Amino acid sequence: xxxxxxxxxxxIVFLTGCTKTQLNNINTDPSKxxxxxxxxxxxxxxxxxNYANTGYYQLVYESTMMQVLASTYFYYNNGxxxxxxxxxxxxxxxxxxxxxxxxxxxxxMQQLCIQRDSAAYSNLINIGxxxxxxxxxxxxxxxxxxxxxxxxxxxxxxxxxxYDTQQSIYNAMLTTLDNAISKLDIxxxxxxADLFYNGDITRWKKFGYSLMLRIAMRLTKVDPASxxxxxxKAAADGTFNDISDNAIVQTDATNSASQNGTSIALRxxxxxxxxxxxxxxxxxxxxxxxxxxxxxxEIPAPxxxxxxxxxxxxxxxxxxxxxxxxxxxxxxxxxxISKSLGYPGGTGTGADYAPLGNYSRPRTNVYLxxxxxxxxxxYAETELLLAEAKVRGWNIDGTAQQHYVNGVTxxxxxxxxxxxxxxxxxxxxxxxxxxxxxxxxSVNNSLQxxxxxxWLATGTTFNFIENWFNWKRSGYPALVxxxxxxxxxxxxxxxxxxxxxxxxxxxxxxxxxxxxxxTGGDVLTGRVWWDKE
Numbered sequence: 001x002x003x004x005x006x007x008x009x010x011x012i013v014f015l016t017g018c019t020k021t022q023l024n025n026i027n028t029d030p031s032k033x034x035x036x037x038x039x040x041x042x043x044x045x046x047x048x049x050n051y052a053n054t055g056y057y058q059l060v061y062e063s064t065m066m067q068v069l070a071s072t073y074f075y076y077n078n079g080x081x082x083x084x085x086x087x088x089x090x091x092x093x094x095x096x097x098x099x100x101x102x103x104x105x106x107x108x109m110q111q112l113c114i115q116r117d118s119a120a121y122s123n124l125i126n127i128g129x130x131x132x133x134x135x136x137x138x139x140x141x142x143x144x145x146x147x148x149x150x151x152x153x154x155x156x157x158x159x160x161x162x163y164d165t166q167q168s169i170y171n172a173m174l175t176t177l178d179n180a181i182s183k184l185d186i187x188x189x190x191x192x193a194d195l196f197y198n199g200d201i202t203r204w205k206k207f208g209y210s211l212m213l214r215i216a217m218r219l220t221k222v223d224p225a226s227x228x229x230x231x232x233k234a235a236a237d238g239t240f241n242d243i244s245d246n247a248i249v250q251t252d253a254t255n256s257a258s259q260n261g262t263s264i265a266l267r268x269x270x271x272x273x274x275x276x277x278x279x280x281x282x283x284x285x286x287x288x289x290x291x292x293x294x295x296x297x298e299i300p301a302p303x304x305x306x307x308x309x310x311x312x313x314x315x316x317x318x319x320x321x322x323x324x325x326x327x328x329x330x331x332x333x334x335x336x337i338s339k340s341l342g343y344p345g346g347t348g349t350g351a352d353y354a355p356l357g358n359y360s361r362p363r364t365n366v367y368l369x370x371x372x373x374x375x376x377x378x379y380a381e382t383e384l385l386l387a388e389a390k391v392r393g394w395n396i397d398g399t400a401q402q403h404y405v406n407g408v409t410x411x412x413x414x415x416x417x418x419x420x421x422x423x424x425x426x427x428x429x430x431x432x433x434x435x436x437x438x439x440x441x442s443v444n445n446s447l448q449x450x451x452x453x454x455w456l457a458t459g460t461t462f463n464f465i466e467n468w469f470n471w472k473r474s475g476y477p478a479l480v481x482x483x484x485x486x487x488x489x490x491x492x493x494x495x496x497x498x499x500x501x502x503x504x505x506x507x508x509x510x511x512x513x514x515x516x517x518x519t520g521g522d523v524l525t526g527r528v529w530w531d532k533e
Contacts, residue, residue: 040116041124041193043109044131047102048195051135052249052374055261057098058464059275060091065493066467067280067479068459070324072337072356073270080326081484082494082524092524093500095465096146099139104152106132122183123201124191129180130208133173134377137215140169141469142497144528145514148172160507163514166529167222173215174230181208181237196247196376203245210239210382217385218473220392221532231389235396239386240379243413247378253371260372262462267310267368274330276359280479281459282323284452291432294318295415295422296460297360307357313364321360327482330355335484366419367462373417375461380410384454387438388474391446404438404450411457418461451476472531494524495531 063069064079077083078091110128113121140146148169150161164172190199197203216230240246252258266272277297285293298314299321300307322344328337337343337355344358362368384407390400412429415422439445451474458467471479472495483491499522503511520526 038112039193040109040112040121041191043105043112044124044127044191045193045195047105047109047131047135048376049249049251049258050098050102050105051131051138052195052376053251053261054095054098054465055265057091057094058462059262059265060088061494061497062464062468063462064278064326066455066459066464066471067278067326068455068464068467069275069362070278070326070328071271071275072324072328072330073274074329075271076275077484079494081482082487082489082492083484084488089498090501092497093503095142095497096139096500096503099135100147100151102135103132106135107152120189123185123188123204126180126183127191127194127204129176130204130211133177133180133215134211136169137173137211138465140166141218141528142465143499144496144518144526145169147510160510163510165517170215170219170530174212174226177208177212177215178233181205181212184208195249206238206240206245207247207377209234209237210245210377213239213382213385213389214377217388218469218530220473222530228389228392228394231385232395235386235389240382243379243410243417245379246414246417247376248417249374249376251371251374253369259370260374262374263368263370263372266362267370272310272361272368273307274356276324276356276361277321279323279325280477281456282321282360284456284477286318286321288436289432290456291424291428292412292415292422292456292460293321295424296363296366297321298363299360300357302357310364310368314361316363320358322358324356324359327484363421366415366422369419372419375414375418375463377466378410378414378457378461378463380407380414380457381454381466383407383410384450384457388447388450391440391443391450400440400446401438404453405433407450407457408433408453411453411460414457414461447474448476448478472528488523489525492525495520495527496524498522498524 059069060076061079064071064076065082071080074085075088077085078088106128110125113125113128118125136146136148136151140148145163145165146169147161148164149172150158150164153161184201184205186201188201190201192199194200196207213231213234216227216234219227219230251260253260266275282293282297284290294316298316300314301312324337325340328335328340330337345355366372383403386396386398387400387403387407390396390398390403396403409429412424415424436449439449451470454470454474455467455477458464458470471477479493481489481491481493496518499511499515515522518526518528
């Protein structure tokens with residue numbers, strides 16, 4: 001109950017959403033408007049912001065499950081310690097609802113376009129198909145089988161949509177993408193309220209092919225032939241070129257309906273005092289002499305008041321940074337943080353502060369900006385996937401080492417899009433890559449390095465959901481699970497989220513059929529179709 005205000009605030013973000021320059025009209029309810037007086041472009045902006053602005057929906061589970069962040073606060077026990085705390089399990093099903101709300105916005109946008117002038121709105125309609133795939137890939141990767149072919153068809157009389165198999169969804173996503181990208185035309189009208197690219201059709205084509213590559217790579221264990229075919233097509237037709245192609249949503253600090261939801265969440269109650277970078281992440285950065293260590297973290301200034309003041313910057317000196325181990329608490333027992341190996345103690349006064357005072361938190365003026373940008377999909381991710389495709393022997397231009405260098409460099413440069421203070425010199429990046437070139441001595445060694453860099457790239461830009469998905473697919477980095485008393489996964493990292501709890505009541509027949517097809521059932525340890533050992 002402590003966070004009802006925050007939940008309501010984030011709900012407002014999800015229901016209205018947008019930047020002040022592009023979405024001033026979005027509060028108009030399209031269901032009470034006509035095709036003649038409502039601009040369908042506004043629904044694209046709504047879906048984009050809602051997709052990006054996940055807040056607690058990625059913090060409570062994925063951020064700590066992936067040992068990017070760690071927390072002693074009970075609210076994060078769900079991901080940090082794999083415990084289903086009270087009603088917090090609602091967060092597991094939240095993105096199921098959100099995904100279909102976003103998909104509904106896209107389909108409504110397309111219907112309005114068709115009613116008004118399908119030819120004039122051709123680019124917007126096809127961008128809508130790309131966004132539909134983008135949204136529902138996250139939904140199916142999180143839950144498994146889900147409505148796709150019958151998604152958002154209530155107006156057509158389908159109130160209880162079937163759950164398509166994930167295999168059929170993946171086949172449909174790839175063909176839908178291919179068709180939509182081919183119909184984009186730089187000579188036709190552009191979207192006017194596009195938060196990703198401001199209507200740039202050329203960059204939307206690259207986005208589409210980069211998404212095609214990502215979808216293809218999810219198939220590496222279950223359908224390698226299709227993975228190879230579609231990855232080669234995406235690479236040949238043109239994925240992201242550099243960080244200027246990153247899909248980013250710029251939030252608005254001056255509008256409560258468009259602020260950065262993750263920043264809002266981390267500023268709430270004891271989150272800011274008890275959420276830290278994980279020991280797993282900080283130790284890896286230190287061991288590899290990674291320059292990111294000097295720009296992503298800070299040690300709070302001594303004093304209880306300072307630790308709770310999100311406007312007060314800490315000390316970013318890389319030599320001081322210490323990660324908080326996952327799986328600990330502040331309860332005074334065997335798993336109290338003071339019992340952890342190498343416990344650094346605390347500074348200042350106050351029982352709630354002293355135990356955590358010397359652990360690294362996300363840098364305040366980078367990650368807690370209410371108007372901070374949200375990384376949605378990046379060049380770094382794409383280049384690392386191309387490096388993997390090349391390692392697998394597929395027909396991809398360039399060398400695996402070149403794509404690896406591009407991916408790692410892109411990850412460093414992407415941080416500067418969050419805030420200029422994260423800038424690392426080109427010399428430091430070059431030295432880092434020279435010291436840790438891609439290990440081509442074996443395929444497994446190469447895959448480990450590539451996908452560990454993917455974990456770093458998505459983790460340090462706070463794209464925790466994609467961070468988790470790629471870890472499930474690749475198995476890298478080889479994280480050591482925690483085994484906290486009372487966990488519900490037998491001491492293993494969760495493989496999926498549980499369906500929205502109301503589905504068993506509102507769509508029972510199709511829900512039960514989907515659960516029967518899940519490996520392990522509707523539990524955290526179940527596996528989606530492409531997630532194989």
